[in-house]
Amino acid sequence: MRNYLAIVTKELRTLFVSPIAYVVLAVFFAITGYFFYIILGNVIEFVMQRAFQSQQFGAAPPPFDAPAAVIRGFFGILSTILLFLIPMITMGIFAEEKKRGTIELLFTSPLTHLQLILGKFTALILFLLVMLVPTIVNSILLYLLSEPAPRLVTMLVGYLGAFLLGGALLAVGVFISSLTENQIVAAVLTFGTFLILWVIDATAGTGSTITNETIRYLSILNHYEDFTKGVLDSQHVIFYLSFIFLGLFLTSVSLDSGKWRG
Amino acid sequence: MIQAEHLTKRYGFTTAIQDVSFEVRKGEILGFLGPNGAGKTTTMRILAGFFPATEGRAIVAGFDVFEKPLEVKKRVGYMPEHPPLYEEMSVDAYLRFVATIKGVDRDKIDSRLGDVKARCGLAEEGSRLIKHLSKGYKQRVGLAQALIHEPEVLILDEPTIGLDPKQIIEVRELIRGLAGDHTVILSTHILPEVSMTCERVIIINNGKIVVMDTPENLTSQLSGGERIELDIVGPVENLPALLREIPQVKNVSLGEPQNARQPVLVETEGSADVRHLIARKVIESGLDLYRLSTQTMTLEEIFVKLTTEEETQEEETE
Structure with missing residues (x-):
């Protein structure tokens, strides 16, 4: 436990000393803020148009949940930004230790791989929270100012989805970083892997064969959609959790095999 | 204290070391001498538990390195050729981190920190960031890192590389001072270094032990003969x-x-x-x-190789 906490603290320190963390945070807040503004504007415009049309034709507009549309759009965009930024924070997590030779210190210390991997992953999860939590300001504004107010549970489920998705992406990034000692290679490979996982369902045919279903199941975006609608489905939660487990397990395998090659 | 039995390490098709066996008694300083690429680092990494050997076994401080790696690692201080430093940390923060993961008791960390800093001449540098230190001081932090948990066994890979002559003398004295309490293995490709610091020398070349003796005997063998x-x-x-x-x-x-x-x-x-x-x-x-x-590879040939390398190195540092 003490070793694990020491690794968490050290990783957080490393993350927040490097300029990358601040650049990532700044870009993330700027883009999420900007898109929240744009989405809000679009939805308001759409609602006004409908009101205007219904006035013209003298009929009541069909029901439309404007706040839910904002939330859906916002979490949709959030996932895309995570896809781009997470490679930046995971790229160095093992690659940099290898490059600097500090992996020799870690491997010759009485640490287990579990403590090392979980410590690093925990630090990254905490960083993900530092990214996500401030965007709650947007949601609070929406909650206070929109009429009718959005359902609180919709927003919470959205955040849970973003958190799980982020966690799964982080685990993949950690694994890829453990394969190389070059940060840039790690970042490019991670981003490429994310893109493949993102668009993989497009390669699935229309039929419902087992192959097609499997490919669709693997798409990390498909599993995210329900969260943005405020629907909490345990199969998606399990999907992301098993993704995290797989990523960390592969990391451990990679560290073990690295020891054989030197 | 250290027992290496028939250690062999292969990377794919290349063999880094082959059938390396030796023993180090408690309190002894053993020097590993050999040209670059001879297998010194590989042997030390195996003993420090960085990676396992392909064949053979090693017992360090009473535990098998492959069966009880954590027990061994608690008792071994290892300084790789490039000191494993987190440059953005201060010396104190770094040593504190190392002390924690090496399992030093929480209430002992402060006293251990003061002790190794004094020993390695870092008493004034505690709050400085490692990236701002000169190469010699970084080397000292690397040494302090290996000493922080009072290990029974110290494994030092080229501890004097890249230092200026004055620093080299200081580090050698420091290592000599460690003998007795600690069992030390150090590697070098510089011939005079072993005769100055070590009680026993292993010469290793192309992954095999060529000779194992005291520096005095080696020198007498060197004065000619076949x-x-x-x-x-x-x-x-x-x-x-x-x-x-x-x-x-x-x-x-x-x-x-x-x-x-x-x-x-x-x-x-x-x-x-x-x-x-x-x-x-x-x-x-x-x-x-x-x-x-x-005999195919005579001592002289190896020594010639070693000494010429030192000369070229000295030229580089000048």
Whole structure:
């Protein structure tokens, strides 16, 4: 436990000393803020148009949940930004230790791989929270100012989805970083892997064969959609959790095999 | 304290070290001498538990490195060739982190920190960021890192590399001061370094142990002389005495007979070539001589390699 906490603290320190963390945070807040503004504007415009049309034709507009549309759009965009930024924070997590030779210190210390991997992953999860939590300001504004107010549970489920998705992406990034000692290679490979996982369902045919279903199941975006609608489905939660487990397990395998090659 | 038995390490098709066996007693300083790429780092990494050997086993501080790696790592301080430093940390923060993961008790960390900093000449540098330190000071932090948990065994890979002459002397004195309490293995490719710091030397070349001896014996062997191998068939009981009649012959030893052939190792001193005399003695005593050859890689050759490398290195630092 003490070793694990020491690794968490050290990783957080490393993350927040490097300029990358601040650049990532700044870009993330700027883009999420900007898109929240744009989405809000679009939805308001759409609602006004409908009101205007219904006035013209003298009929009541069909029901439309404007706040839910904002939330859906916002979490949709959030996932895309995570896809781009997470490679930046995971790229160095093992690659940099290898490059600097500090992996020799870690491997010759009485640490287990579990403590090392979980410590690093925990630090990254905490960083993900530092990214996500401030965007709650947007949601609070929406909650206070929109009429009718959005359902609180919709927003919470959205955040849970973003958190799980982020966690799964982080685990993949950690694994890829453990394969190389070059940060840039790690970042490019991670981003490429994310893109493949993102668009993989497009390669699935229309039929419902087992192959097609499997490919669709693997798409990390498909599993995210329900969260943005405020629907909490345990199969998606399990999907992301098993993704995290797989990523960390592969990391451990990679560290073990690295020891054989030197 | 350290027992290496038939260690072999292969990377794919290349063999880094082959059948390396040795022993280090408690409190001893053992020097690993060899040219670059000889297998020093590989051997040390195996002993420190960085990676396992392909074959063979190692027992360090009473525990098998492969079966009980955590127990070994608690008792070993390892300083890699490039000190494993987190440059963005201060010296204190770094040493504190290392102390924690090495399992130093929480309430002892402060006193250990003060102790190793004083020992390594870092007392004033605690709050400085490692990236702002000079190379010599980084090396000291690397050494402090290896000492922080009072390990029984210290494994130092080229501890004086890249230091200026004054710093080299300081580090060597520091290492000598560690003997007794700690068992030390250090590697170097600089010949004088071992004679100054080590009690025993292993010379390693191309992944194999070439010789294992005290620095004094090595130097005496160096003052000329050759090792000549013979393969003989026949009763050899009287041969050693006969060969010693040649004044240049210093030592004769009989090996294990193989396929009725008896290998004999003759060590000579001085620069005179006495192979013809040896051959004559063998024939005269009625034995059959099947082979007579000087040992393929003599000590001198290795030492020449080592010393020339030091010269070129000194030129670089000038």
